Amino acid sequence: MAVSVPERVPTSYIAALIPVATAINVIGGWLVNIFHLPVFLDMIGTAVVAFTLSPWWAVVCGVLTNIAIAVFINPVYLPFAACNAVGGLYWGYLARLGFAKDFPRLLFMGITSAFVITSVAVPIYVFVFGGATGHFSDIMTAAFLQAGLALPAAVFSSNIIVSLADKVLSVFVAVAIIEALPPALKYRVEIMRAPPARIAVYVASGVAISMAFLLIAKFIFGLW
Amino acid sequence: MSTVQLTFYIPGNSVLHRLNPLTKLALVLAFLMICFPLMHPLYLFLMFFASLGLAALCGRRVFRRVLLGVVVLLPAAFAMAMFQCFWTAVPPPWRVACHLGPLRVTYEGLWYGYVFAGRILAMGTFTFLMVVVTHPSDLFGELRERLKLPYTFCFMALASLQFIPILWREATVIISAQQSRGLPARGFQAFLANFIPLFASAWERARVLAMSLEARAFGSSGKKTRLREVPFTLTDKVVSVASLVLGAVILYIEYLNNWFNFMRTYWIDPTLALVLALTALNGFIAFMVYFLVRLVVPTGG
Secondary structure (H helix, E strand, C coil): CCCCCCCCCCHHHHHHHHHHHHHHHHHHHHHHHHCCCCCCCCCHHHHHHHHHCCHHHHHHHHHHHHHHHHHHCCHHHHHHHHHHHHHHHHHHHHHHCCCCCCHHHHHHHHHHHHHHHHHHHHHHHHHHHCCCCCCCHHHHHHHHHHCCCCHHHHHHHHHHHHHHHHHHHHHHHHHHHHHCCCHHHHCCCCCCCCCCHHHHHHHHHHHHHHHHHHHHHHHHHCCC | CCCCCCCCCCCCCCHHHHCCHHHHHHHHHHHHHHHCCCCCHHHHHHHHHHHHHHHHHCCHHHHHHHHHHHHHHHHHHHHHHHHHHHCCCCCCCCCEEEEECCEEEEHHHHHHHHHHHHHHHHHHHHHHHHHHCCCHHHHHHHHHHCCCCCHHHHHHHHHHHHHHHHHHHHHHHHHHHHHHCCCCCCCHHHHHHHHHHHHHHHHHHHHHHHHHHHHCCCCCCCCCCCCCCCCCCHHHHHHHHHHHHHHHHHHHHHHHCCCCCCCCCCCCCHHHHHHHHHHHHHHHHHHHHHHHHHHHCCCCC
8 A cells, every 4th residue: 555645844843853863863872972972963954854854954953063062062063063964965965866776875974974064073173173173083083183294184094094984884874773763754765774783883884994004105105 | 879960050039040041151152252262261261260260150069060970071171282282283483492201292282282272171160060050941941932942942942951861861761770780890791781771761861751741732823832931031141242242342352462463483581491391291191091091900890
């Protein structure tokens, strides 16, 4: 029997889903501390909204997330609302182009989004905070600076390693969450079945470790 | 189980408490307008201490809460000061103040680093003070009513701020339940084992909320009423206009004194330079050791 779905998602559903997605972002960021994960995972809700509602609702979710993080956790994160918003736009439009319907394309989306979001984050790090925000990735930035990199390049290098693992995991967890949502919310975009958690972890770790090796190789052997 | 606060708001009857949220927003705007382009650490730290003094005037509970906020800002402040001290971001030429082992401290880096640290402490403390003395529903109510922000956006912002502590509490319960069942206390598997039940519960809340909104004609036109009415008095009007005008005047004074220019040459007493560099370095190392210990050593469970 065909499932009947409304033409557009009712405003009341949107008004209820976005606060939940925002809260999930904030709690996700808190849970990674509890479970000692060296990633952020504060954009899972934004990815869910980007895939199911629209890229622009994901922007709203992203901005609200950073406002909430600034209020509840640390005001330093407020300017990074731009990263969350750009991530939402990127995921939303790529999902509409069919980049969420199979594993390789979703992986591509996760990897490229890390570069896009880090490119937005680096100017904020450098011009607003002078390169540091008190996050554990500052240790890596310090190491890159001591190795002779300029500040923007050092911030980018330390950020991209964490960001790659983070964004790949975020899109895979978002796909797993969307499986649990009602049909009315997920018929707009063709989304793949979620892979087992272990595979998502292996892939995300693999991508991040490869990037770390590439950066180390650049320093030791002077590649490119 | 520990109780979770619903907001950072602390009720009170101080002058700041009695101001309209939009007036407080104007004060924040004026403060940020003054702080952000200012490249003088002394004035920035003065503004930080002035914000702490203002918090003390609002009562002991407000002051304590603001101090907790300052503790959260300290790692960022130390990191910013330390980075600039040793790896200066302003364009050369730099003048070397001293050496700490392989690291070189420059006068320009010290100045710029303490500008960043002072800026984040001053701006963060003042903004957090305003958050502590403002009820969120008053703020969003006023934004909707007087600044005509879309009702849906204000509702979503307010609902988000209310959902977070609720889900926070549920997450604590789920973590305790999963750990009592012998699930691992760290790693991605542990994260998922706790995150998925949390999302299921969150989604159920969203579904119920959506149905309630639908039943109560969410999105219908017409005047919306509020539980808490906040007047916009003559004092509010005067304070709002005065703060913005004063902000603009101070900005002009800063410009006349060349305080925006980060390319100026500065001189700091060499002993003071060494003390400042060591303070930034030790503070950064202390917080990074704390983060690394938290990352490595399991907690509870």
